[in-house]
Amino acid sequence: MSEATDNVLLPQSALRHAVGAGLEPGLLARESGLPRWSLSGTEEYRVPSSGYLRTWEVIEHGLGDPDAASRIADQYVLGQVGLYDYLFSTAPTFGEGLAQCGPYLGAITTNFFFEPGLETEEEVTWEVTMINGDGRGRELAMQWGLAAIVQRGRLVTTAPVSPSRITFCQSAPRSHARMTETFGTQAIEFGAPVDTITFRKADLETPLHTADPRLAAILRDYATATQPVAPQRASLWTDHLAATISAALDDNSATVDRVAARMFMSRRSLQRRLAEHGTTWRAELDQVRRERYQRSTVNGPLARQDQTVLLGYKDQRSARRAVRRWNT
Structure with a gap:
């Protein structure tokens, strides 16, 4: 995976403000891990995004603001x-x-x-x-x-x-x-x-x-x-989706429409994003349920009613079928 980068103008705006507020340029460069020329570099230059994020931490600490x-x-x-x-x-x-x-x-x-x-x-x-x-x-x-x-x-x-x-x-x-x-x-x-x-x-x-x-x-x-090509999203969005589905299972609202609303998306946008990641709503919901079940049974089996509630099924039969499928 390629490393994310930022146009040098992005951290430059924050750095110049910090210098104007009295922070020492050399210290800012050293602490942020960015080259000193970041304060005066032109639009053709790019820096690692990790350095840009570190710049914000350094500025907040230095200004105490x-x-x-x-x-x-x-x-x-x-x-x-x-x-x-x-x-x-x-x-x-x-x-x-x-x-x-x-x-x-x-x-x-x-x-x-x-x-x-x-x-x-x-x-x-x-x-x-x-x-x-x-x-x-x-x-x-x-x-x-x-x-x-x-x-x-x-x-x-x-x-x-x-x-x-x-x-x-x-x-x-x-x-x-x-x-x-x-x-x-x-x-x-x-x-x-x-x-x-x-x-x-x-x-x-x-x-x-x-x-x-x-x-x-x-x-x-x-x-x-x-403009350069952006790195792949990796698992960031799908991790966020999984956490949202899990929260929806806790309050019995794990439907595609309600999860989409929790993520401030339309149903269509959610399904499009799922397709971009080569997956489906059913596959992601099943994966979250499976992981919840596996975590909850590390120290011993669950009663059937507890399984049903944990996995967000309407009846014990559906939960039991899912558990059998995961265990085969």
């Missing part, structure tokens, strides 16, 4: 991440700009996926998935990433736009007042199964005063020819 990601996002300037900003800003509307963010995300990073998920009559939700990364660096990078989407839009829309809802996988901080201010909404959920940002369809129709269809076509061709 748990709201560092939000404060840095508040200072967003159009063009600071190069081609990616211009792909967005040359679109005719805010929604069309967001539509450019997924296919051409490789222009700025190969460590994320940005894809439309659940759609209702009034709203559209986008899912943001990080391929490799964990810990505090992941949390801060995700905070900045979602906030940057909002700030980028506010710089070019002809009317103010704010998300109607944000969800984060990370645990809730002691206070997220600054985050609420940055996003312009109090509808921020923590401990969610997936990181998402939701906008009202009416806001998605907001025109951009920077729209330029001719330049947009040129930029898309250039991005297609030059």
Whole structure:
């Protein structure tokens, strides 16, 4: 599997803010593991995504500021991440700009996926998935990433736009007042199964005063020819799916529709994603049930009624057939 990388402009934005706040450039470079030229490198350079995530940890520690990601996002300037900003800003509307963010995300990073998920009559939700990364660096990078989407839009829309809802996988901080201010909404959920940002369809129709269809076509061709290939998702998404199915089994709601809703996706989007991973809903549900059964019987067998409840079956006969199949 190829290593995920980020355009040097991505960590550069955070590093420059930290230097401006008084942190020493050489120390930042050493602690983050990024080369010192990261502070001045041009768009042609890329760095390992692990270094970018480490940069956020170093900045938060150095500034002593748990709201560092939000404060840095508040200072967003159009063009600071190069081609990616211009792909967005040359679109005719805010929604069309967001539509450019997924296919051409490789222009700025190969460590994320940005894809439309659940759609209702009034709203559209986008899912943001990080391929490799964990810990505090992941949390801060995700905070900045979602906030940057909002700030980028506010710089070019002809009317103010704010998300109607944000969800984060990370645990809730002691206070997220600054985050609420940055996003312009109090509808921020923590401990969610997936990181998402939701906008009202009416806001998605907001025109951009920077729209330029001719330049947009040129930029898309250039991005297609030059952006690197993203690494495979590995097992990240399927692991997330398995955890969601397991939670649904606990409250007797493990149907494809209800699991899709838990993941902020439509049934169709979930089935499409399953097909991309070469699997099916039935196969994934069966695998989760099997793993739950095996973990629960390490120290001895379960009573039939307990098996039925644990595996989310409606009757003991179905649970018994499944156990027999796994044991043969």
